[in-house]
Amino acid sequence: MKIAILSRNRRLYSTRRLVEAAEARGHSVRVVDVLRCYMNIRPGHPEIWYRGRRLEGFDAVIPRIGASVTFYGAAVVRQFEMMGVYCVNESLAITRARDKLRALQLLARRNIGMPATGFAHSPDDTAGVMRLVGGAPMVIKLIEGTQGQGVVLAETDAAASSVIEAFRGLEAYFLVQEFVAEAAGADIRCFVVGDKVVAAMRRVARPGEFRANLHRGASAEPVRISEQERRTALRAARAIGLNIAGVDMLRTARGPMVLEVNASPGLEGIEAASGVDVADRIIAFVERHARPRRAPARGGRG
Ligand SMILES: Nc1ncnc2c1ncn2[C@@H]1O[C@H](COP(=O)(O)OP(=O)(O)OP(=O)(O)O)[C@@H](O)[C@H]1O
Ligand SMILES: [Mg+2]
Ligand SMILES: [Mg+2]
Numbered sequence: 620m621k622i623a624i625l626s627r628n629r630r631l632y633s634t635r636r637l638v639e640a641a642e643a644r645g646h647s648v649r650v651v652d653v654l655r656c657y658m659n660i661r662p663g664h665p666e667i668w669y670r671g672r673r674l675e676g677f678d679a680v681i682p683r684i685g686a687s688v689t690f691y692g693a694a695v696v697r698q699f700e701m702m703g704v705y706c707v708n709e710s711l712a713i714t715r716a717r718d719k720l721r722a723l724q725l726l727a728r729r730n731i732g733m734p735a736t737g738f739a740h741s742p743d744d745t746a747g748v749m750r751l752v753g754g755a756p757m758v759i760k761l762i763e764g765t766q767g768q769g770v771v772l773a774e775t776d777a778a779a780s781s782v783i784e785a786f787r788g789l790e791a792y793f794l795v796q797e798f799v800a801e802a803a804g805a806d807i808r809c810f811v812v813g814d815k816v817v818a819a820m821r822r823v824a825r826p827g828e829f830r831a832n833l834h835r836g837a838s839a840e841p842v843r844i845s846e847q848e849r850r851t852a853l854r855a856a857r858a859i860g861l862n863i864a865g866v867d868m869l870r871t872a873r874g875p876m877v878l879e880v881n882a883s884p885g886l887e888g889i890e891a892a893s894g895v896d897v898a899d900r901i902i903a904f905v906e907r908h909a910r911p912r913r914a915p916a917r918g919g920r921g
Contacts, residue, residue, distance in 0.1 A: 620646045620909060621676055622902075625653045625695065626683040632887040633898075637681060640898035644906070649677075654688060656695045665701040679909035680706045681863075681901065682713060683883045686765040689717045705909040707901070708882055712860035716882035719762045720794060722859055723879075729858045731851060732876045734758075734869070735797035745783050748795050755779055756798040761791055765881075767832035772798060798829075799876060802869035806831040806878065807842060809852035810889050810897055811864040813908075816852050817900045819844045820892035833885075839892035851875045862908075863901060865889075 622641050626634040629650040641648040651669060659666040667674045680699045684692035697710035715721055723736055739748035749757065755776045761769030769791075773779035779795070786793045804824035809816045821842035822831035831837045844852075848868065855877050856864035865884025868875040886897050 636898035766834035767830040818893035
């Protein structure tokens with residue numbers, strides 16, 4: 620097969636591993652900088668151009684779309700879809716995942732466990748939405764944050780109000796969420812490929828920190844997930860429409876609580892912690908689904 624990996628940087632660990640895995644399985648692979656793809660939105664003949672040439676003949680695309688390029692990246696993936704090229708994660712699902720509010724709404728519809736979460740527009744409703752999630756301590760979270768940036772713990776109602784006021788002043792959209800103290804600074808990342816959780820890790824925040832992001836200095840360890848956690852991760856990925864997903868959840872006495880579903884989950888931490896060749900599993904999935912050319916779409920069209 621001829622596979623395109625949409626990535627801004629071929630030196631990133633995840634990109635390198637996908638290239639290695641694809642080549643090891645005998646495929647031809649090209650890393651394509653998503654921001655250098657330009658599109659001809661032509662009736663009947665949609666095209667993507669790259670450095671002065673048409674991109675042609677790809678059997679599959681593996682999107683690795685960073686948080687800062689969601690809009691343009693999703694448009695490029697959509698254009699590949701219009702050209703009939705199989706994209707392992709669809710543009711629609713990528714945009715759903717990137718918006719934590721929209722993603723949680725979709726998960727809630729499927730009755731998937733999550734921390735109490737609220738969203739409000741008016742400053743007049745700050746007290747109301749804070750009451751909905753049970754009051755302080757609370758987490759205030761930017762809707763498009765990543766790597767733990769824009770995830771704030773407010774220990775008192777007064778602190779929460781000032782954070783909310785500050786975010787409003789910046790015209791940033793944010794969620795108000797129950798702080799799940801019993802997770803004790805740890806979360807579980809389940810790496811989903813198709814209908815399997817191929818790897819999982821437990822991330823533990825460094826002392827004095829509640830966010831268990833590796834970018835925030837957390838450590839990762841292998842973990843055995845329960846059947847309920849496995850099922851929850853698969854249902855969450857499916858609710859968003861993603862074939863490849865990193866599902867973050869908290870372990871609680873009330874069962875797993877999903878925080879978010881990531882559409883371009885990193886490979887470095889999870890491969891190191893779990894010892895699983897996740898890149899190989901992704902390429903194997905692509906092999907099984909890229910042919911025939913028009914593989915069934917999960918999330919619907921448009
Ligand atoms: N409601 C909560 N209660 C307790 N801890 C939380 C809560 N929300 C987030 N956290 C902690 O903060 C971390 C970051 O939150 P979240 O996963 O929502 O943000 P992110 O920045 O998108 O992360 P990623 O880099 O994984 O995409 C979580 O992994 C978890 O450890
Ligand atoms: Mg995230
Ligand atoms: Mg996360």
